[in-house]
Amino acid sequence: MSVPPLLFLLARLYAGAAMLYFGARKLIGDPVDFLKEVRAYALLPDQPAVLLNLTAVCVPVFEVIAGVALLAGWLRRGTGLLSAALLSAFSIAIMLRVPAEMSAQGVGFFELAFDCGCGSGEVVIWSKLLFNLSLILACVLVFAQAVKMRRQSSLPR
Amino acid sequence: MKLSQSLVGESLILAAVTLASAMLVNSLRSDGLSLCENHFLHPAPGTGEGVQGEALEHDYVSWDLPTTQEYHKYTGDEDGIVFLDARSRKSYDKGHIPNAYLCDPYRHGDFIPDLLEKLKAADYVLIYCTGGDCEDSIELATRLVFEYGVPADLIAIFDQGWSAWVEAGLDTEVSP
Numbered sequence: 483m484s485v486p487p488l489l490f491l492l493a494r495l496y497a498g499a500a501m502l503y504f505g506a507r508k509l510i511g512d513p514v515d516f517l518k519e520v521r522a523y524a525l526l527p528d529q530p531a532v533l534l535n536l537t538a539v540c541v542p543v544f545e546v547i548a549g550v551a552l553l554a555g556w557l558r559r560g561t562g563l564l565s566a567a568l569l570s571a572f573s574i575a576i577m578l579r580v581p582a583e584m585s586a587q588g589v590g591f592f593e594l595a596f597d598c599g600c601g602s603g604e605v606v607i608w609s610k611l612l613f614n615l616s617l618i619l620a621c622v623l624v625f626a627q628a629v630k631m632r633r634q635s636s637l638p639r
Numbered sequence: 640m641k642l643s644q645s646l647v648g649e650s651l652i653l654a655a656v657t658l659a660s661a662m663l664v665n666s667l668r669s670d671g672l673s674l675c676e677n678h679f680l681h682p683a684p685g686t687g688e689g690v691q692g693e694a695l696e697h698d699y700v701s702w703d704l705p706t707t708q709e710y711h712k713y714t715g716d717e718d719g720i721v722f723l724d725a726r727s728r729k730s731y732d733k734g735h736i737p738n739a740y741l742c743d744p745y746r747h748g749d750f751i752p753d754l755l756e757k758l759k760a761a762d763y764v765l766i767y768c769t770g771g772d773c774e775d776s777i778e779l780a781t782r783l784v785f786e787y788g789v790p791a792d793l794i795a796i797f798d799q800g801w802s803a804w805v806e807a808g809l810d811t812e813v814s815p
Contacts, residue, residue, distance in 0.1 A: 509664070512727055513672050514745045521679060531677035536661075539672055543661040547653065560649025632642060 490627040497620040498552030501565060505545025507601035513538060519599025523575045542601075544568065552624065559632070562625030566618050572600070573614040580607060670746075678745045681774065681781040699780050700795040704807060707765060707797045714738040719762030721754075725775040726768050726801065732814040736767065736804055739812075744779035751787055758783065764793050770800025 508516050517538035520526070526533050544564075551561045576598050583596050594607045602610075665671040672678070702710070713720040715738065722739035724731050731741040742750045751758075758764050764783070768775035776796045783789040797804075805811065 512670055512729065513665070513668075514670070514678065514727070514743075517672060517678060517745075528677055528679055530675075532674050535672050535674045535676070535678070539665045539674070540657055540661040543664055544653075544657040547657055547660060551653070557649045557653060559646050560653050563646065564650055564653055629642065632645070 485623070485627075490623060493620040493623040494552050494555065494558070497562075497565060497617055497624060498549050498554075500549070500617055501545045501552060502549025504601040505542050505547075505549055508542035509546060511601075516542065516599060519597065522599070523579060525575055525578075541568075552621075558624055558628035562621045562623075562628060566621035566625065569614050569618045569621065572598075573611055573618070576607065576611060576614075583607075679778065680785060681778045697780070697784060697791050699777070699791065702765060702795045702797050704797075704799055704803050707767075707804075708807075708809065710763060710765060711736065711738075713762075719760075721758060721761045721764045723754075723764060723766045723779065724768075724801075725766055725779040726773075730769070730801075734805070734811045734813050735801070737810050737812040739767075742766075742779060744775055744782050747779070747782050747786075751783065755787055755789075758787075758789050758793075761793060763795055764789065765795050765797055767797035767800045767804075770798070770802040773800060776800070 517534065520538050520541075521528070521534055526537060528534065545568075548561050548565045548568075551557050552565070579596075579598075580591065580594065584591065584594055587594065587596075592608055595604050596607065597604045598607070598610060600610065665674070710720050711722065714722050722736055723742040724735045724739040725742060725744055726735075727743055728741060731739075735741070740750070740754055742754065766776040766779050768779075776798075780791075780794050780796060783794065784791045
């Protein structure tokens with residue numbers, strides 16, 4: 483099944499704009515706020531502190547760089563793959579936090595809302611996960627198209 | 640060059656550019672993080688242990704809104720009650736409880752040393768943050784007690800925080 487080239491372009495622009503927007507939101511804010519959000523996921527230990535701090539410092543910058551690269555069409559394989567991997571890791575981290583938040587707030591999954599540290603404040607979680615899934619698919623499409631083009635260009639003529 | 644090699648190459652370029660840019664941005668911004676410092680002295684929820692492996696938890700006295708209001712009358716320079724605002728400078732500048740000192744626990748070195756003498760001589764030190772799930776008050780209390788030696792029984796926490804103070808329509812102060 484062939485995918486129209488326009489769809490690849492739209493996927494790249496969609497993923498690039500979203501990465502750039504959320505990265506910039508995090509960069510503009512107080513880095514301590516994002517650091518607290520990263521810690522709230524309890525995926526990294528407090529010690530050595532450099533792990534948490536480096537994650538909080540690097541993630542927003544990566545998102546901005548990946549966003550610009552996707553929009554400009556640079557390093558599409560690496561950007562598509564790393565962005566999809568990062569978004570998948572975020573989404574899994576959010577899902578792991580869901581049971582505790584549901585229990586703390588006393589609400590069901592579809593009413594659950596909290597600040598996931600994604601750069602958009604408090605959000606309804608099921609819609610955030612759906613949004614992340616659409617971004618992951620877009621990044622996978624970007625990656626797949628870049629790989630396909632690479633293979634075609636390396637075929638003997 | 641094989642596809643896998645070029646993919647790894649692109650990923651490494653991105654990682655290197657990200658790391659270099661992140662270090663540069665963090666060093667240039669005035670509110671950048673100190674990378675080797677543990678900004679959280681208070682134990683992570685459920686661990687019960689602090690950064691040195693010793694128990695750093697303490698049951699601080701909790702004040703409700705009426706009690707906080709009552710003690711607020713004695714926050715003048717000659718009185719013995721000190722109010723500390725544990726929110727960020729940005730939030731503090733937008734509005735805070737009158738006579739409260741800004742004391743961001745994540746940048747404690749900029750605030751606590753100047754206030755330490757006053758805090759140790761106080762009858763009570765009341766700490767507040769936003770309210771609700773906010774843990775900045777307890778982080779500041781932990782920092783004051785376990786790092787700066789302020790007696791724990793001097794400290795009280797206003798759990799309902801800034802949001803309750805504003806909702807009650809009480810006086811606020813904006814930084815000039």
